[in-house]
Amino acid sequence: MSQQTKKGHFPWKHIIGFLISIALTLVAFATALWTDWSSSTIFIIILIFAVIQAALQLVMFMHMTEGEDGGLISGNTLFGFFIAVVIIVGTYWLMTSGHMHMGM
């Protein structure tokens, strides 16, 4: 079988992705526990770190963009995340902004 073997067997992509993930985890941890910034500032910063780390996993470990269906898969997954943001932000807004008290 003419199995295509990747040039350079050493898994650099995975190791770099892993090291960046560890660094982002530690920096997020330090930001949350060892700074005295306001909780909303901390939340925005560590959420950005989380999104970067999630994107790293999807692209470097899960090979989301490769293959014939890479575009379809990426579009589908991004749409999934869009739905997630709408559900989470929408629910939080609805349940905390005082609408629930109307007529109660």
Add this chain to the structure above:
Amino acid sequence: MAHDHNVNPNAPLEYQSETGRLNITGFWTFLGAEIALFSTLFASYFALQARVGDGPTSNEMFEAGLVMIMTMLLLTSSFTCGIAIHEMRANNKTGVIIWMIITLILGAGFIGYELYEFVHYVHEGVTLSTSAHWSMFFILLGTHGLHVSIGIGWIILLLIQLARRGLTPKTASKVFISSLYWHFLDVVWIFIFTCVYLMGMVN
């Protein structure tokens, strides 16, 4: 072309058959549904986060050390799972099995710590019925932990099949799909770590 189930020898093994390629794309669609599932749990958690009632807050219960151990176990398992797929693309069956077993051991360690955490909370009097906050904590974390446990069982069965049948386009696409599932659970954990644990320890 639609009926062409010839193998494409230039693609990685898991993409070589039409069925394998479509199964992988189909599994990504399932992961889209999983994103929607977890988003509803996160939405409920955020909405009920402040409703601690007479029970303790997150800050009084969470232990930073335990959280970091669990996070590192799952993060490392995601990495070793990636290496298993790297070995698969080098057509090394033994490498796939060894790295997948390391992945499973790390995953089992994660589940062990999570069970320890839950049992510890229950002993402290914090249960599913303590408050809305803790109900959502246990449901969100429990759903994730259940997924990891199912993943461990699934991958064990796949490894038995792989050991018996060897690396073929069929087994390779199955192993690749299980790796997608495993990495996805780490992605979910990144958000649990950030939104539940870190923010719980800030407030």
